[in-house]
Amino acid sequence: MNRPLRRVAVACLLLFGLLLVNVNARQTVLAGGYRDNERNTRVLVRNYERERGAIALDGPGRTVIAKSTRTKGPLTYLRTYPSKSTFAHVTGYYSFIYGSAGVESVQDPVLSGEDSRLTFTRLSDQLAGREPRGGDVVLTLQQGAQQAAVDGLAGKRGAVVALDPRTGAVLAMASAPTYDPNRLSSFEPKEIRAYRAQLLAKGAGNPLLNRATRETYPPGSTFKVITAAAALEKGLTPETRIPSPTQLTLPQTSRPLNNFGGEPCGDGSTSTLADALRISCNTAFAQLGLDLGVDAVRAQAEAFGFGDSTLDGVPDKAVASVFPADLNQAQLGQSSIGQFSVAATPLQMAMVAAGIANGGQVMRPYVVDEVQAPDLNRLSGADPEVYSRAVSRDTATALTGMMEQVVDAGTGTSAQIPGVRVAGKTGTAQNAVGAAPHAWFIGFAPADDPQVAVAVLVENGGNAGSEATGGRVAAPIARDVMQAVLGR
């Protein structure tokens, strides 16, 4: 019996060999992936033993919007957000059950003190017997603009993004409905779970979703700015007369395309490009898109950022806005006025406004202004970066003039600010059959010296229902945000 016995002994060794090889793989090669998995809260628990850095706003007084306070208990430091839900989608939350999100997640190396730039501070803290703490993150957001955005969205579903067109700095980023990160970051697991269940409940509108960067909507008439830009780049001028029939029957379809309310534009046959934009003439822009061709419209959209899924740092990754592939002529006509399956994030539309405001150059958007060591020494600062040259300076100037007319005497008059020249474009986007359209407004101010570009989206027109138009619902919010930035 000894021969099979020896074989069994060897087989047992093989079984242990398999176990050893497997556990070696799991604890070395694969270990990093397991350790850093967002569902793995183990490292997080350890992080509560160290004072986490603050998230603050730049400017006088240095408003702290996320900080760690010492408590008694097994988890030492409690994360609190003094302004409650105001900055929720930017700061994110820091939960020992559900991990972290937003700046808390993206800037975790700095905030937790694990960043390599903080190695020296960490060592000297240890040598000196001081309790090590994380570095601070200063954001580009402005308290006033953010407050105006949050107030404007109150009771609605939608998003606001405000950018500094000269740098790409995000001045305001709000998404509604919102949530209170304090309640996800507390030490009460039952309360945290209950609150999260409430946030994820049907009908709650998914408050954890950052609608400004992580959701796309049909941009509606705001997309006409892009179609107009493509036309201007092709050599048209604001005064060029283009066909603007009361009804346009798109190729291969029998259903005619109407203007808003079925009204004619201009004299019912042609109007200038500027006029067509001012009154947001659907038939004119659908025909214009057909004349320009699908490649020109798509190229223009992509020059502003459509189709780019790599946009990061706002505060985390933004989803790509979509200009659909393989359009037939009818679909191109629809797409040229921001319908069919064109879809854009509010951030993307803010980048369109900012690019025009900045003389045709789109700046890469960012939310982190500065990273500081615990002693407030600057570790690194934002370095504004050109994202793309979307249109020529001439086209940008022409478009600015056209967009000013929209606010002065077109569909966007509710965005007027006394004493300031405002440029803008409204949008009223059909989405689902029977649902009220989404209300949009993109714009910037002052038109002659742009300091703020903004995009506002209100899902299904907010309270205004089917009566909603971008001009009535979205433009006033944009106005308040721009006013807050300009200090008027």
Next chain:
Amino acid sequence: MRDGDAHPRAVGDAVTAPAAAPVLPGPPTRRATELLLLVFALGLSLAGYTAVGLAIDGKVPSGVAGYGAGLGALFLAAHLVVRWVAPYADPLIVPCVALLNGLGLVMVRRLDFAEAADVRLGNADAARADAPLQLVWTALGIALFVAVLVLLRDHSRLARYSYTCGAVGILLLLLPNLPVLGRTINGARLWIRVGPLQVQPSEVAKLALMIFFASYLVSKREVLSLASRRVAGLQLPRARDLGPVLLAWAASLSVLVFEKDLGSSLLFFGIFIVMLYVATERTSWLLIGLGLFAAGAYTAYRVFGHVRLRVDIWLHPFSDPDDKGYQLVQSLFGFGTGGLTGTGLGQGSPDKVPFAKTDFILAAFGEELGLVGVMALLVVFALIVQRGMRAALGCRDAFGKLLAVGLSFSLALQVFVIAGGVTGLIPLTGVTLPWLSYGGSSVVSNWVLVALLMRISDAARRPAPTPVSPGAVLAALEDAETQVVRR
């Protein structure tokens, strides 16, 4: 210090011939080695116990002396009894088991702390301190270890009770299915309720059935190894001899069907096939067994939702990480977070893995002691298994040989099944990790398993009591003398 006073006495013992040995000095018993290793195992356990206290409370735990004294007394009792009634038994087995048992206690206590903290946090409703109870179970296990060694002086006497053992084994397996007595815990019906205690009879059934298998196979090995014809270089057994293996197969499957206990089912069948193979020396039995296993596994996968679920989780643990895959995902997180050297005892969050004290205790070790610790534990298990196999090789009677193979292999297979399960190597099946996992039935029955191994090992290493000629006596005496001088 215990170390100081124990050591010289041990050396003295080794120099003077052991009292229980025959007149002629036999091969060295190595009992002093065993004692030294036991002291080392105790030291490691106490160090672990202290480390947990230091990490969690910041001070040396007050109970360390009592814990050390209690565990030390238990280990010493085991050692002295081995010295007395099984002096030639393998010196490595008991220290290895003691080390595992001691470290298991440390980890269970560490998880007690974690549960208490969870209650303070409001994460859990109630915590129970399981470590003291586990110490009681350990004491009971070692008491039974002592009892088996003292009462069973010759393992072949067990063969007399083979059919009784078989019947008891089957009965114990069926017990959880009875109404009132049986308890379903976590979807598996493998528990019975005795007063306030939950007992897992399959652990005891495993031992009883192995005794039955061994004696049955020894008596039938001639018949079972008869070949009918050769197919492709393989000697196939006669068709009518397939009866027993089919019966074992059906019994294993019924454990799976009625008790939903995938792990035990696998264990029983694997042990039976390997013992059959060793008894008959016929590779064909092994292949027939593997074929039946494959067929059974495939059918179970197709028919039973819970089996399919286990396989799906194993293949894609991260497809449902918050619900179905939660246990395995958290276990893998534990291993990953531990990395090479672990977080240190008391400094990780091993309680995040469900059933960390029982089935998933290896994940707790993986997180806090890292790859180094897990590898050390696995090597200790491998050592026990290989020493058991050695005992089987050296054993002079077929019954003892077969029983030792069964006991050692069952240990290896059980460790493989649960350690492989929690590390994602194979689909997870719930069995305990011997001596490390919390659980009375497991600790007690595994100490009995060790007692049987020690008994067989003693018989294997004991010099043969053959009558010798005066010349041989002289030669032996000379031999002995050289040995003493060399020391």
